[in-house]
Amino acid sequence: EAGVAQSPRYKIIEKRQSVAFWCNPISGHATLYWYQQILGQGPKLLIQFQNNGVVDDSQLPKDRFSAERLKGVDSTLKIQPAKLEDSAVYLCASSLEASPTSAQYFGPGTRLTVL
Amino acid sequence: DAKTTQPPSMDCAEGRAANLPCNHSTISGNEYVYWYRQIHSQGPQYIIHGLKNNETNEMASLIITEDRKSSTLILPHATLRDTAVYYCIVRVAGNQFYFGTGTSLTVIP
Numbered sequence: 741e742a743g744v745a746q747s748p749r750y751k752i753i754e755k756r757q758s759v760a761f762w763c764n765p766i767s768g769h770a771t772l773y774w775y776q777q778i779l780g781q782g783p784k785l786l787i788q789f790q791n792n793g794v795v796d797d798s799q800l801p802k803d804r805f806s807a808e809r810l811k812g813v814d815s816t817l818k819i820q821p822a823k824l825e826d827s828a829v830y831l832c833a834s835s836l837e838a839s840p841t842s843a844q845y846f847g848p849g850t851r852l853t854v855l
Numbered sequence: 856d857a858k859t860t861q862p863p864s865m866d867c868a869e870g871r872a873a874n875l876p877c878n879h880s881t882i883s884g885n886e887y888v889y890w891y892r893q894i895h896s897q898g899p900q901y902i903i904h905g906l907k908n909n910e911t912n913e914m915a916s917l918i919i920t921e922d923r924k925s926s927t928l929i930l931p932h933a934t935l936r937d938t939a940v941y942y943c944i945v946r947v948a949g950n951q952f953y954f955g956t957g958t959s960l961t962v963i964p
Binding site: 744780781782783784785788796831833840841843844845846847848849 | 886904
């Protein structure tokens with residue numbers, strides 16, 4: 741079974757530029773998550789999708805971050821404009837369903853460096 | 856609010872059992888305990904989860920105390936490839952994971 745795919749793996753941009761990350765979840769997984777992991781910290785949830793609808797985006801900085809999952813499969817996360825403090829690894833995860841017993845499976849992440 | 860407390864670091868000799876503790880004294884009755892690990896530069900890897908019974912799979916065993924206020928992840932025969940940061944997570948209502956800073960386990964040859 742193929743895992744969660746993410747691209748690109750690395751991205752370097754200058755502040756005030758925009759950037760987008762792509763995620764393809766495990767086939768059949770209805771729930772998709774985006775996390776931000778700053779160096780030395782655990783991942784922090786940014787947004788959770790159930791199929792193509794947003795379940796929780798309470799921690800997403802909506803003035804600069806946006807995410808979509810239009811067809812309920814792939815998802816993109818965008819930052820516009822980027823700030824220095826956005827330098828982090830952006831992780832995508834998916835689970836079969838939004839249930840306490842359904843494990844989340846993570847992709848390798850995209851490491852973003854904002855100069 | 857991570858809801859869990861873990862020691863920041865631990866060492867374990869290769870071939871020995873690694874016992875990683877976690878306190879979750881405010882856990883609610885319907886909240887699951889999950890364990891993940893993260894090897895450098897990779898995404899977190901699912902290990903195991905449980906509610907109140909002890910659980911075992913091919914990777915590890917999870918021992919949850921009767922009052923559910925703490926748990927221990929056991930790697931029965933640690934190898935160098937088990938060196939990673941281990942996260943103990945209480946899965947709260949709404950399906951969210953709150954990752955703390957985890958325990959950095961170093962397996963020593």
